[in-house]
Amino acid sequence: MNYPANRSPSTISIDAERLWSRHMEMARIGAIDGTGSCRLAMTAEDAEARELLASWCRQAGLDVHVDGAGNMFAVRPGSDPQRLPVASGSHLDTQPHGGRFDGISGVLAALEVIETLNDEGIETAAPLAVVNWTNEEGVRYAPGLLGSAWYAGLLDDEALARVKTADGTPFLQEARERGWLGDSADKFPLGAFVELHIEQGPTLEREGLQVGIVTSVQGLRWLDVEVRGTDAHAGTTPLDQRQDALFASARMLVALNEIGRRYGSAARVSVGQLRTATDGPSTIVGHASFVVDIRHPDADTLEQLTQECVAVCGTTGKASGCEVAVSERITIPPTAFHDTCITALERSAEEQGYSCRRMASGALHDAANVAKVAPTAMIFVPCRDGVSHNVKEYASPEDLAAGTNVLLHAVLKLAR
Ligand SMILES: [Zn+2]
Known part of the structure; x- marks a missing residue:
């Protein structure tokens, strides 16, 4: 790695203001009821959100790829061509009366990590990637977690081709028309995946903790x-x-x-x-x-x-x-996350001085699918009163910054 002479990578931190302003900018697309968001998968609003993310990624020097389920992978090269990317991300689609953080925070935190490394001139051995999984929420298209299920091989090409809206519009047709469908043969291999997400429950807030290290999905x-x-x-x-x-x-x-x-x-x-x-x-x-x-x-x-x-x-x-x-x-069996990823997150939280605990996720997430094919873990940040899938959903700039700093240092450990 190639650090500026006077900076040790362990002391760097993300730009909390940039992270927050990106949340607010993204929230203008499909804004409802003051603080809410409505960007159902593959609608015009989702396409606009994807375009905004892609433009930020390109400005950060990343190559944007789209796979056969519309999943987006924005890649920063590493110094070792043999390594698979260490990826992070979540989803930009929302519930019909969704908030500004569920999914979005994970995508923007992943981008913030890479922009911080760009600012600091830090190269990693493994490539890095920002991922936006398609149709996590499953509102217009069932099932939810669609993009990550296809990615992990839990949903094959034929099953994906049968996915339609209630009024009969095929998912693949709409994704193609919106310009967000890649080559179905093109599955983008990942070396590791770490997803940041708001907790969507009250535990961290109640216990006064800044970060949750998610070891499993129930x-x-x-x-x-x-x-x-x-x-x-x-x-x-x-x-x-x-x-x-x-x-x-x-x-x-x-x-x-x-x-x-x-x-x-x-x-x-x-x-x-x-x-x-x-x-x-x-x-x-x-x-x-x-x-x-x-x-x-x-x-x-x-x-x-x-x-x-x-x-x-x-x-x-x-x-x-x-x-x-x-x-x-x-029956959906529990998913246990990978020790290497869990440990990287936990060490990072401890080194950065954030209060944290290990916990299980009560909700399903894309990471549970990705865990089938790559070492994976999650990090939770508190959200006010545990409220989610609601226009009142709120995570503070400080908590988002803490979680993203943990993500930054975990990514550095996994990609070195
Ligand atoms: Zn979510």
Whole structure:
């Protein structure tokens, strides 16, 4: 490496003002409700945001490539032609009532790292890359995490070709028309990937910490629960002679919540949807169904937790005189991030004097897909009240700068 004589790389830091002003400039595209953003994937707004990012990247001397899912890779060469790029980034697309930071901060932090190295005249052995993954949010096109799923081989070319909007516009057609589709054979290999993201939860803020080192993304299970009792008259059927599917479901919900709490603070057990076949105030419900959403960062614990949830639905239903059938709808195993990347981030946070903790991500992120094909980890910065997917989403300039400084020094470690 080639440092200016009086600068040690361990003392450099990013330009917090430039980072913040880029956030504000990006937020002008698709601005809604004062502080919100609406840039759905491959709309005119998304295309404009991509063009702005590409122009900043070119000004920073980077070569901008686009792959067969519209993912953007802006590359700064390294001194060792044998090395694969150390990449960082996230997504520029937003929810319909999204904020200015979810995804955007990760992309802009990656660019800020490279601009800082440019300013300091620091060359790395491995090339560096800024990545913008396509359609993380999955609003116009399902599934979400589309670009990174294709990149990691979790979605093949045929499946990508079938992705359409609700009104039938194919994803590939729209990406091509917007000028953001590359050659599908062209998958851009990465040596490592580190994604900065706002936490989207309250933990860092509550604990007064500046940085979260994300060691895993929690796994998820969905259980479909069908509860069968007997429709009956509310006035004539004595309480001890009912097979009340709604009452049985209510008891199951309480029992499920209790199981979740027993598994400690990392466990999540939720029911967000409950349907009844009858809907009259004077009818005892004969058929109800609901979905249990179960999450945990540890695969074995997730399995155990799931089995307890299945069992309690059976016993509680039976005790209420109803028949219960439980089936599994979705399983997404937890993703463990790579030790090398985790350690690089943690050391950087400690060396720069930022308070931090290791944590699991409650939300899914592109990094969980990329982890299938390259060493990967994530860094979280706090966001106010844990609010995200909301126009009020806010991360402070100081916290963004702290996270980006950690990213800078982690990238230097990984790319040296
Ligand atoms: Zn995001």
